[in-house]
Amino acid sequence: MLPPASYNARSHLRVPGSSGYSQRRVQLRGQERPITANRQTSWAFADAFVAEDDALHWARERARDSGLPSVSPGTGAALRLLAATADAKAVAEIGTGTGVSGIYLLQGMRPDGVLTTVDPEPERQQFAKQAFRAAGFASNRARFIPGRALDVLPRLADGGYDLVFCDGDRMESLECLAESLRLLRPGGLVCFEGVFARGRTVDSAAQPAEVLRLRELLRAVRESQELLPSLLPVGDGLLCAVRRG
Numbered sequence: 001m002l003p004p005a006s007y008n009a010r011s012h013l014r015v016p017g018s019s020g021y022s023q024r025r026v027q028l029r030g031q032e033r034p035i036t037a038n039r040q041t042s043w044a045f046a047d048a049f050v051a052e053d054d055a056l057h058w059a060r061e062r063a064r065d066s067g068l069p070s071v072s073p074g075t076g077a078a079l080r081l082l083a084a085t086a087d088a089k090a091v092a093e094i095g096t097g098t099g100v101s102g103i104y105l106l107q108g109m110r111p112d113g114v115l116t117t118v119d120p121e122p123e124r125q126q127f128a129k130q131a132f133r134a135a136g137f138a139s140n141r142a143r144f145i146p147g148r149a150l151d152v153l154p155r156l157a158d159g160g161y162d163l164v165f166c167d168g169d170r171m172e173s174l175e176c177l178a179e180s181l182r183l184l185r186p187g188g189l190v191c192f193e194g195v196f197a198r199g200r201t202v203d204s205a206a207q208p209a210e211v212l213r214l215r216e217l218l219r220a221v222r223e224s225q226e227l228l229p230s231l232l233p234v235g236d237g238l239l240c241a242v243r244r245g
């Protein structure tokens with residue numbers, strides 16, 4: 001079972017099951033706080049806390065033009081922090097988009113670090129390439145691989161990565177988790193963007209297969225003996241885990 005996931009007005013927590021919600025109720029243990037309007041405002045403040053430069057604005061606009069989501073400033077800042085904390089030299093990204101998350105990852109990585117980024121849409125990768133250049137990164141800091149994650153990841157080196165960031169097809173989340181565990185060095189990090197699915201992950205109404213997959217991912221990460229997980233409430237939910245050494 002997943003950990004307590006949502007509050008409701010009657011101050012109990014419900015736990016998502018594999019095919020939706022179980023009705024099991026979890027008693028509050030006293031340390032939880034109600035979600036007040038101030039708390040929501042604080043979350044919004046935290047998510048907009050970092051300022052973005054022209055290159056990030058440009059990449060965001062290209063994403064918006066294509067109707068594509070990109071990581072929020074708060075999620076980007078968390079990724080940058082994690083990459084810097086891991087002293088990342090090699091990062092793999094699934095879902096280049098127009099390069100918003102890639103800029104944050106590159107900012108956190110070592111100056112000689114290389115971001116390997118995978119996306120089946122070459123036009124988006126072209127935008128990302130331009131955005132990385134505008135952000136001041138030399139072309140040898142990024143390796144763009146066109147293709148779908150599950151075709152490309154098996155070709156990447158075992159244990160060769162400090163961080164794997166997954167922001168591609170949610171239906172492939174579990175397979176990407178398995179590939180990430182193979183790609184990561186001991187002590188490396190895996191991060192999944194968008195695990196809240198805009199609130200649908202903890203919504204008791206019937207949900208599409210994509211959301212059920214995300215629930216399976218949450219459970220798999222939480223229960224893995226190989227991982228130390230944390231679910232960060234930034235943006236649309238950033239699920240992070242360290243591969244144990």
Ligand SMILES: C[S@@+](CC[C@H](N)C(=O)[O-])C[C@H]1O[C@@H](n2cnc3c(N)ncnc32)[C@H](O)[C@@H]1O
Pocket residue numbers: 063068069070071094095096097098099100101102118119120121124147148149150167168169172
């Ligand atoms: C949400 S966008 C990524 C946004 C990007 N990470 C950012 O924040 O700027 C998702 C991207 O995943 C790509 N994608 C879709 N299916 C994929 C797959 N099977 N493997 C890799 N990337 C995929 C899409 O083309 C799209 O560009």
